[in-house]
Amino acid sequence: MFFEGSEKKLEVVVKPEAGYLRQKDESFWKQLVQASRAQILSKISSESCDAYLLSESSLFVWDDHFTMITCGQTTLVDGALFFLKQYKASQLLSFIYERKNEYFPHLQHTHFFQDIERLREALKGKAFRFGNADEHHLFMFHADQAYQPELHDTTLELLMYDLQGEVFESFRSKNQESDEIRRRTEINKILPGFQIDDYVFQPCGYSLNALKGAEYYTLHVTPQELSCYVSFETNVFYSEGYRDLVLKIIEVFRPKSFDVVTFQPSYCQSMEVPGFERRSLVEEELSCGYGVVYSHFFQPAQAAKKAYFLKEV
C-alpha cells in the first residue's frame, strides 16, 4: 500500500489594489481547494493568517499572499488556474509553482511540463529544474516579473525520505491520538508558542498546521513503507539561517536522505549537515527576487543491503 507524499506548492503575492485575500468569502478558497481535488478538513486563524488543513496537505492565507501545498493525486495546477480566472497577471506581485519529483509519477493526473503549458496561457514565466532529472529534483515555474521580497521573507522546506527510529515507526501504529503524536515529535518544543491544528488519518498518516501571528509551520507524515515521507515547512525567520532547525527536525525523524529547499530575498546560503553527504547543491537567484538553494543529503550506506522483497507473485 502506498500514498504519494511528494508535494506540489503554489505561492502567490498580490498587489495591494487586488484587495485583501482574507476578506474573500471562504467559498472562494473552498472552490480553489476542490478544483485541486482536495477538501478542507479544518481551519484555525491568527491575527494575520488563516490556516486550512486539507485532505491532502495545507493552505495558508494572509492578506497579501497565500501558500498552498498539496500531495497525493491532487491537481494544484487546477487550483492555480481557478485563482488566475479571478486575478489577472497584472494584479500579482509574485507567482511561484513547484513540484517535487514523485515516487509514482505514472499515477499523477498531470506532469510538470503539462502544468506549465496551461499556466502560460495566463502568465509569462520561467521554468527550472533544481537537481538532476534522474535523481531527486524540484521543478519550479515562476512568473517573470521583478519583485523585491522583504528582508525577513524566508522559507524552509525540509523533505525527508527513508525514515527510521522510534518516532517515525510509531506513526505506523493503529489508534493513535494527536496528543500522543505531538508529545512524541516534541515539535512544539522546537517551535514553541504556536496554535496547532492537526489530524490523524486512517489507516495512517498525520498532518499539522501551526500559526503564530504571521508565522507558520506545517508537518505532513506519510508512514506507508513503500512510499515513506515526512515534510516540514516554515516561514519563521532565523538570522543565523535554517541549519539548526534542520538538525533538530532530522534528529526527531531520522531520515536517511532529505532535501533542503530555502528561499531568501536575493541571496543564497547553503549548509553542511554532519553525518550526511551531499548528492546535489543547486543555487539560483531567480529573476522574481528570491534566492533559492536546493540540496539533497544522504547518509552513506555502511554495508551492502539486501534487495527489498516486494512480493511473492
Add this chain to the structure above:
Amino acid sequence: MFFEGSEKKLEVVVKPEAGYLRQKDESFWKQLVQASRAQILSKISSESCDAYLLSESSLFVWDDHFTMITCGQTTLVDGALFFLKQYKASQLLSFIYERKNEYFPHLQHTHFFQDIERLREALKGKAFRFGNADEHHLFMFHADQAYQPELHDTTLELLMYDLQGEVFESFRSKNQESDEIRRRTEINKILPGFQIDDYVFQPCGYSLNALKGAEYYTLHVTPQELSCYVSFETNVFYSEGYRDLVLKIIEVFRPKSFDVVTFQPSYCQSMEVPGFERRSLVEEELSCGYGVVYSHFFQPAQAAKKAYFLKEV
C-alpha cells in the same frame, strides 16, 4: 525533446525438451518483438547466436535461451506473455524480467507492478527492488524455480547518466556515420574480434550489437539533453570480475553517475570505482540461482550548480 533510454529486460532459459530456440521460425521472434511495440531493424549471426537490432534496443537468441532488452515506450511484458503462450512454465529453467526506473514513468504504458500481476497468470515468482524507491533502482521479477547457472554464466549491465566529454557530445552532431562512431568510441579495441551490427537513428541515437561465438555485447546511446543515457551490456566472462571493463567504458563516455548490475552464478562480488562515491550497494542471492549486485555510483559535485533552465513559458 526527450527519449526514454531506460530499459526493460527479459532473460529466459528453456529446458532441452522445449527445442532449439534458434530453430523457431523468424516470424516467431518478429511477432514477439512486435508484441512489445518494437520492430526488427537488422540481424547478424554467429555459430551460436542470432542478434537482432531493434527499433528500441536488442534481442539475442541462443539455442537454449534468449535475452531481450527494450527501451522507449515498449511493452516488453507483452513480448514475455507472447512467449509464455507458446512455452509453459514447466518448459522453462529460468525467467527473469527487469525494469530500470525511468526518467518519464508517466509516459510508459504500464508500470512494473502491473506487469508482474499479468506475469503471475503464467508463472509463480518473486519480485524485488534493488535500490531505494526514491533513488535509482532496478525492479526484478524472477520465476521461483531452482536453477544452477554455469560457472561462466555472468552478465554486466552498465547504465550511464549525466554524460559529458567529446565522445558523448559527438553523438549530438548531425549526419553521423557509423564508421566514425565506432572509431570514436574505440569499443572494438576494448572488446576486439566481434562481429558488429549498428544503427544511427534520426535525428540522433545509436545502437550496436556485437557477437563472437556465444558472447555478445550491446551499446545504446540516447544523446538527448533532457534524458541523456548510455547503456552497455555483455555476457563476456572475466575471471577477475568486471571492474576493469567498467573503468574502460566510463573513461569513454564519462558519466557523472551510473549503475552497475552484475549477475554471477550463486555469489556476489561488488567493486569500488576510483573518483566515484557509491549511493547504493545491494546484494542478493536469488533463489533462481544468480547472485545479483546492484550499485549506483556518482561523482560528488565540486561546487554549487545553477538550476537547469527548462524554458521560457
